[in-house]
Amino acid sequence: MMQTRMDPRVALLATLVATLLVSAPALALQAGSGHDYGGLELSGNLAVHGDVVHTMDGPPIRDGLVLIRDGRITYVGPAADRMHTADMVVLRGAVVTPGLVDAHATLGLTGITNQPGDQDQLDRSAPAQPELRALDAYNARDPLVAWVRGHGTTTVHTGHAPGALISGQTMIVKLRGDTVDEAVLVPEAMVAATLGDGGRAQGEGKAPGTRAKSVAMLRGELVAAADYAAKRAAKPDATDRDLRKEALARVLTGELPLLVTAHRHQDILGALRVAEEFDLRLVLDGAADAPSLIDELRAAEVPVLVHPSMMRTGDASGEKANASFETAAILNREGLPFALQTGFEGYVPKVRVLLFEAAIAARFGLPFREALESVTLAPARILGIEDRVGSLEVGKDGDLAIFDGDPFEYRTHCLAVVIDGKLLSNEAR
Amino acid sequence: MRSVRRTSLPGRLAPGLLTLAVLAMGAVALAAQDEASESSRVRAFIRARVIPVVGDPIEDGVVLVEGGKLTAVGPRGQVAVPIDAEIVDLPGKTLMPGLICTHSHIGEPWAADGSEPIQPDVRTYDAINVRDALIQRAQAGGVTTVNIMSGSGHLMSGQTTYVKLRDGRTIDDLALRHPDGRVMGGMKMANGTNSQDDGGKFPGTRGKSAALVREAFVAAQEYQRKLAAAADDPEKDAPDRDLGAEALIEIMRGERIVHHHTHRHDDILTVLRLSTEFGFDVVLHHVSDGWMVADEIAAAGAMVSAIMIDSPGGKLEAMNLSPTTPAVLEQAGVVVGVHTDDPINDSRLLLRSAGMAVRAGMTERGALESVTLAGAKMLGLQDRIGSLEPGKDADLVVLSGHPLSVYALVEQTWVDGELVFDIQREDDRLSAYGGPGATNATTPTFCCFEDRRDR
Incomplete structure (x- = not known):
């Protein structure tokens, strides 16, 4: 079992007492209170010591040091080799990891109250609305943004939710700033679609009402977008601009991946079929039945954003019934590209915590390093932002999380979270 | 086997x-x-x-x-x-x-229907499907005793059933019984928004919710008075038998524990007020705002079965939910359990809730009790389960x-x-x-x- 693995044991043995030392100003930690959503914006150059530093770029470093200047990482290595300089604020903890990257969520669109006024993840007026931008919906001040940041998440792929054939676009944000403009990393990341029961239109007589109709309509939208793109290219002045088709045209060129939420095997195959027909960049989302389609997924070279480990299996559709605590472990064993995510929640918990989902995946067979990778470097690669985030390497963004022990343990805490070299959370959670 | x-x-x-x-x-x-x-x-x-x-x-x-x-x-x-x-x-x-889950919905235990907000006569015992796969899942989580109850959409949604998770064919293979043969269980109650509804017989406000509950208990007291009067005086007719009133009398006699869904600080205090007025034993369930009213809960001597949710919100009543609630209540001297509310949390991960309570400040000893002996006390089964003793x-x-x-x-x-x-x-x-x-x-x-x- 995991307890015999080296990394968490070393981490735990190395720190019996949680310590996060900040030289100036001195900051006190309150274990787990969890009510103060306000972050502390401590700017400057940081020297972050960890008894263990998981860089995700090589083996973990014992007694490691990460230096951050002007928001970027300037040094990662043994502390003994390079001591920090006097102008640096010093942070210390048992375990340092890269800031966590959530491969898919609806954060900032699905607000904490869960009342209609703060639920902006889905408009049901039409089955296909790829023109809806996440940029126009993201609420950087929703308390849940600070909540998940306090648990180590620094980058989130968020946007329109599953629930319509094409619900809209997604974006990638850093969990920083009071406005979407301060937060945004990639303003238009993917176009989100749903196949299967989740993509069905609500109400009798509304389309799509069946799986086959969903695929037919998706193909129809893509055909229309291809036709539009061709006409616009040939005669720009003779064709009115159409935001909807424009968005899908960018999917057809491969500029934007098509993110397809599908759990049942036939819906996953439907997504693969459409992706092959139109030569799309497909990213699969959810995919409870993925373990039964290993060969097909391998052949299609499609990355999978695995359903949250603790996703409930018992919704009315039964589509998630085959979800497993070990979906990620199975994909890992088979060598398929995957990342973990927090997904969409319609009730409580209104937002899942990425760290906790990775922990359960680790408990049920995903080795420690791979579990950590599935919430750092793996999603960064799938999202195409690995040059910025996902690992602690010189030149990358100064995004990291500091823990008082094995990050996955129930009884340890995330002590501090740094984004672009700024200490944005210093409350032990 | x-x-x-x-x-x-x-x-x-x-x-x-x-x-x-x-x-x-x-x-x-x-x-x-x-x-x-x-x-x-x-x-x-x-x-x-x-x-x-x-x-x-x-x-x-x-x-x-x-x-x-x-x-x-x-x-x-x-x-x-x-x-x-x-x-x-x-x-x-x-x-x-074996772990004790004091609040669970495994086995499809839907008791009360939509006709009335208060249905004390309805038993989950008559609803539970022991062939539900969630029973096996709970066994896989180390859960051995469960308080199975219906939902929170009523002020009183019926009698809960205490079951042992034996491998069984019928509910009688699993249900725990009193020495006289009666099925063991409590009464599920709720206040706050879940049990409110606009129109119909359901309450539209918190004040109306409490009034309806008080009316029901008062009616049961009157029923009991008439029964007693008829027993003392052969000239007087006993009232017609009333199954609902019988259950309410069991509650007021301390023979049936109230398991009360309640989140907001003011709703928690309303529960304590009603329990004092009618003299019933109550376990407060969920208690998102429990950390705000820990002293009041401790003073009332109520036990708390808390839920651990990974983030606050998702409903207005849970906006101030804090993982520190078990720790704060433990420090105030309250008997604290944690529950799954399966399917809200998965029965396979009941111990996770105890671990998360420690993360937020609970003692490890208290956390281990929260899924064992504390739960036994909340079901009145502390002499039988909850610890390893001969x-x-x-x-x-x-x-x-x-x-x-x-x-x-x-x-x-x-x-x-x-x-x-x-x-x-x-x-x-x-x-x-x-x-x-x-x-x-x-x-x-x-x-x-x-x-x-x-x-």
Whole structure:
């Protein structure tokens, strides 16, 4: 079992007492209170010591040091080799990891109250609305943004939710700033679609009402977008601009991946079929039945954003019934590209915590390093932002999380979270 | 031994079905063997780290079981193991009492319907589907006793049922009973927004909610007064029998504990006010705002069954939910449990809630009690379950490591001395991990449950 693995044991043995030392100003930690959503914006150059530093770029470093200047990482290595300089604020903890990257969520669109006024993840007026931008919906001040940041998440792929054939676009944000403009990393990341029961239109007589109709309509939208793109290219002045088709045209060129939420095997195959027909960049989302389609997924070279480990299996559709605590472990064993995510929640918990989902995946067979990778470097690669985030390497963004022990343990805490070299959370959670 | 199997395993390959057949044959053999050795034989659990919950952990402990009861618990060398005892050798493992979930919806226990907000006569006992796969899942989480209740959409949604998670064919194989044969259970109540509704008979406000509850209890008091009057005076007719009033009288007599869904600080205080007025024992459930009113809860002597949710919000009443609630209440001297509210939290991860309570400041001892002895107290079963003490039921969980560690896996679950979950068995592993077939309902395949009722 995991307890015999080296990394968490070393981490735990190395720190019996949680310590996060900040030289100036001195900051006190309150274990787990969890009510103060306000972050502390401590700017400057940081020297972050960890008894263990998981860089995700090589083996973990014992007694490691990460230096951050002007928001970027300037040094990662043994502390003994390079001591920090006097102008640096010093942070210390048992375990340092890269800031966590959530491969898919609806954060900032699905607000904490869960009342209609703060639920902006889905408009049901039409089955296909790829023109809806996440940029126009993201609420950087929703308390849940600070909540998940306090648990180590620094980058989130968020946007329109599953629930319509094409619900809209997604974006990638850093969990920083009071406005979407301060937060945004990639303003238009993917176009989100749903196949299967989740993509069905609500109400009798509304389309799509069946799986086959969903695929037919998706193909129809893509055909229309291809036709539009061709006409616009040939005669720009003779064709009115159409935001909807424009968005899908960018999917057809491969500029934007098509993110397809599908759990049942036939819906996953439907997504693969459409992706092959139109030569799309497909990213699969959810995919409870993925373990039964290993060969097909391998052949299609499609990355999978695995359903949250603790996703409930018992919704009315039964589509998630085959979800497993070990979906990620199975994909890992088979060598398929995957990342973990927090997904969409319609009730409580209104937002899942990425760290906790990775922990359960680790408990049920995903080795420690791979579990950590599935919430750092793996999603960064799938999202195409690995040059910025996902690992602690010189030149990358100064995004990291500091823990008082094995990050996955129930009884340890995330002590501090740094984004672009700024200490944005210093409350032990 | 295990005497249920899944009806079908779609998505499995032919070899899987073959294995299933072999397993079923094996189960027949085991069942026969089991009957031969039924209950008279002593079973000795040895070499585990034993956490009795009452008292300190025993590093190299021995637990003896006979006739479904614990007969001895102690360190090796201080407990004599009978020479013919069946040995369960658990080197490196942790052994603790079976977990108690004080608030769960496994088994589709939908009792009250939409006709009335207060339905004390309706019993989950008449609704529970013991063939629901969530029963196996709960066993896979080390859960052995469950307070199964209906939802929070009513002020009073009916009688809850206390069950042991035996492998059973009918509800009577699982339900716990009082010595006089009555099914054990509490009463589910709720206040706040879940039980409100605009229009119809349901309350539209908090004030109306409390008024309706008070009217129901007052009516039951009047019913009781008329009964007493008729008993004293042969000239007076007794009122017609009223099943709902009977249940409310049980509550006011302290014979039926109220399990009350309540989130917001003011709603919590309303529950305490009503419990004082009508003199009923209440366990406060969920209590998102519990950390705000810890002193009031402690002063009222109410016990709390808290829920651990990974983020606040999701509903207005849970906006201020804090993981610190169990810790704050523990410090205030309140008996604190944590529950799954399955399907809100998964029964396989009940221990996770205890671990998360420690993360937010609860003591480890308190956290272990929160899923064992504290729960037993909330069901009035503290003399029977919740700790490893001679004379108590042989409900046990075998773990691969520290119960509050994410890496600890539940490996075995024993109820009344019977092994109901074993991670080594293929169908049990499926329940624990999930995957194709894991949520299929089970079908009993064998007879002979008559002797298993509530020993």
